[in-house]
Amino acid sequence: MTRAAPGWNRFARVSRPVAAAVLSLMALLMAWGAAGGVGRNHVAVASPSAAHFDGLVGDHALYARIAQRVAAGESYYTAAAAEHRSGHYPLRPFVTVRLPTLAHIVAALGEQKTMFLFxxxxGAAIVAWYRRLRTEAGIPRYAPIGALFVAANLTQLAAREWLFIHEVAAGALLALALALYRPARPWLAMVIIAAALAIRETIVPVAMLFGLFALIDRDWRAAAGWLAIGLCFAGGLAAHVTTLSAVITPADPASQGWHGQGGWIAYLSFVQTSSLLRFFEGWVAALLVPLALLGWAAWRSRLGLAVLLIQLGYAALLMLFARPANFYWAMLVTPTLFIGLAFAPAALAGLARALRQPAQPVAAPIPASP
Incomplete structure (x- = not known):
């Protein structure tokens, strides 16, 4: 019932010790998550005393108010500085103030048109992933079900309060870019990643990864394109820092830093809260997230490797640096994380077959000649 070629599954022909090691790691991660109390205890949502605006609370209210002031003709940086001070948000270092792109989009289009745009x-990301998984050579016939997981984890796009959170828009753009990425034709994905980077600077590791792939492939045109994006981003970031520095003072509060170090349990909790798993108990995330990562690890392809590295890289960032209030950073990667579940059954079957195979007998040593 599949059109799968045997070479797509990285775990189809592994040795017995490798299979045992991978399955043991999976069991350990699942048990760790299930025993660690994954859930809202590791996530800090806005308190009743946080900033309020037009039915929104906390960061949602902060960014909505800034966009409203920009729509009224005020400078983004003047508005951002004033709202950060009013809501007791830090203004130093510069990364505490978001790039102005999303605020200008909302100000120019209005809330309804911006929501429709995203x-x-x-929708384009869902369709693109369906087509990619349906037409990709060698993978199982049931793989297009992964597009449903994309749809299920982009539901925040339909909620007004998430319109103002930069990770939601950037995550949707990243999901679309990954579905369209092909090493021989990277240009459309390049443009979309540049757009995501303009909204949220934390997309920069993705651009760097694809730039590295272009160098490995010796595709100098693509490498030059990624370099151009990097230079434009650096110039825009420098302008952001310079303009922001003109409206802040030494008396403005500084961030408490990003050293959450919540580890694996915090990562699972952030993913659960930022995905469809928020409607389920924490142990569901403890089981499904490792399976999704295993599925991505199984797909032997450039795209499979790229998404696996992106997922693991952002997982490390969330485990090491994200504070409980930064849980929504996970929305950069949750739209694509659970596509890996479409590959997990074949990955587990391959590992189970490898585990059942008899151990290779050790050859007897050949006696030395007298």
Whole structure:
């Protein structure tokens, strides 16, 4: 019932010790998550005393108010500095103030049109992933079910409060870019990643990864394109820092830093809260997230490797640096994480077959000649 070629599954022909090691790691991660109390205890949502605006609370209210002031003709940086001070948000270092792109989009289009725009992006990502998983050579016939997991984890695009959170828009753009990425034709994905980077600077590791792939492939045109994006981003970031520095003072509060070090349990909790798993108990995330990562590890392809490295890289960032209030950083990667579940059954079957195979007998040593 599949069109799968045997070479797609990285775990189809592994040795017995490798299979045992991978399955043991999976069991350990699942048990660790299930025993660690994954859930909202590791996530800090806005308190009743946080900033309020037009039915929104906390960061949602902060960014909505800034966008409203920009729509009224005020400078983004003047508005951002004033709202950060009013809500007791830090203004130093510069990364505490978001890039102005999303605020200008909302100010120019209005809330409804902006929401419609990003719903179109999300819909395009779902369709693009369905087509990619349906037409990709060698993978199982049931793989297009992964597009449903994309749809299920882009539902925030339809909620007004998430319109103002930069990770939601950037995550939808990243999901679309990954579905469209092909090493021989990287240009459309390059443009979309540049757009995501303009909204949230934490997309920069993805651009760097694809730039590295271009160098490995010796595709100098693509490498030059990624370099151009990097230079434009550096210039825009420098302008952001310079303009922001003109409206802040030494008396403005500084961030408490990003050293959450919540580890594996915090990562699972952030993913659960930022995905469809928020409607389920924490142990569900403890089981499904390792399976999704295993599925991505199984797909032997450039795209499979790229998404696996992106997922693991952001997982490490969330485990090491994200504070409980930064849980929504996970929305950069949750739209694509659970596509890996479509590959997990074949990965587990391959590992189980490898585990059942008899151990290779050790050859007897050949006696030395007298």
């Amino acid at each position: 719903l179109l992006v999300g």
